[in-house]
Amino acid sequence: MKYSEAQQGRVFVIRLEDGDIFHEEIERFAKEKGIERAYLNVVGGADKESKLVVGPEESRTYPVNPMEHELYDAHEIVGTGTLFPDDTSAPVVHLHMACGREENTVTGCVRNGVKVWHVMEVILVELLGTQARRLPDKATGFKLLVP
Numbered sequence: 001m002k003y004s005e006a007q008q009g010r011v012f013v014i015r016l017e018d019g020d021i022f023h024e025e026i027e028r029f030a031k032e033k034g035i036e037r038a039y040l041n042v043v044g045g046a047d048k049e050s051k052l053v054v055g056p057e058e059s060r061t062y063p064v065n066p067m068e069h070e071l072y073d074a075h076e077i078v079g080t081g082t083l084f085p086d087d088t089s090a091p092v093v094h095l096h097m098a099c100g101r102e103e104n105t106v107t108g109c110v111r112n113g114v115k116v117w118h119v120m121e122v123i124l125v126e127l128l129g130t131q132a133r134r135l136p137d138k139a140t141g142f143k144l145l146v147p
Contacts, residue, residue, distance in 0.1 A: 005130065009125075010126045012033070013121075013122075014026075014029065016116045016121075018047075022095075022097075022113075023114070026040065035091065036085055038125060040093065042079040042080070042122045042123075043078050044076075044116065044119050044120030046074070046075045047115040049071065050071040050113065050114040051069070052071070052099065052106060052108030052114065053067065053109040062140070068112055075101045075117075081110075082095070083124075084133050086143050099114075132145060134146070
């Protein structure tokens with residue numbers, strides 16, 4: 001385990017609007033407000049054609065080949081994640097979202113583009129006092145959090 005300690009900074013209450021792409025709007029907002037690191041909690045609706053990364057095709061094969069799932073209609077959502085700068089200092093969202101419609105639920109990472117269906121509410125809690133960032137990992141090919 002690796003860790004660092006952080007303090008809570010500003011708290012933002014955000015409403016995304018119909019058609020917004022979740023991670024693009026949050027990363028743009030972070031740049032605009034000078035937010036480098038944050039915790040995110042989200043609830044609302046995701047529209048059809050939203051794309052989730054739902055795991056690797058094979059568990060222990062490299063390079064990792066991600067599987068993508070596209071939502072077939074509007075879904076209720078809940079998600080939690082983080083925002084940290086990468087090796088270029090760009091803010092990067094890493095958030096997993098559960099998307100449900102009737103008795104079906106799919107959970108995945110939002111990095112391929114989740115589109116807002118009418119409304120999505122986000123609580124963003126800024127994290128201060130840590131230098132944590134996402135750095136390239138040769139073994140996986142991912143940019144992993146280095147606390």
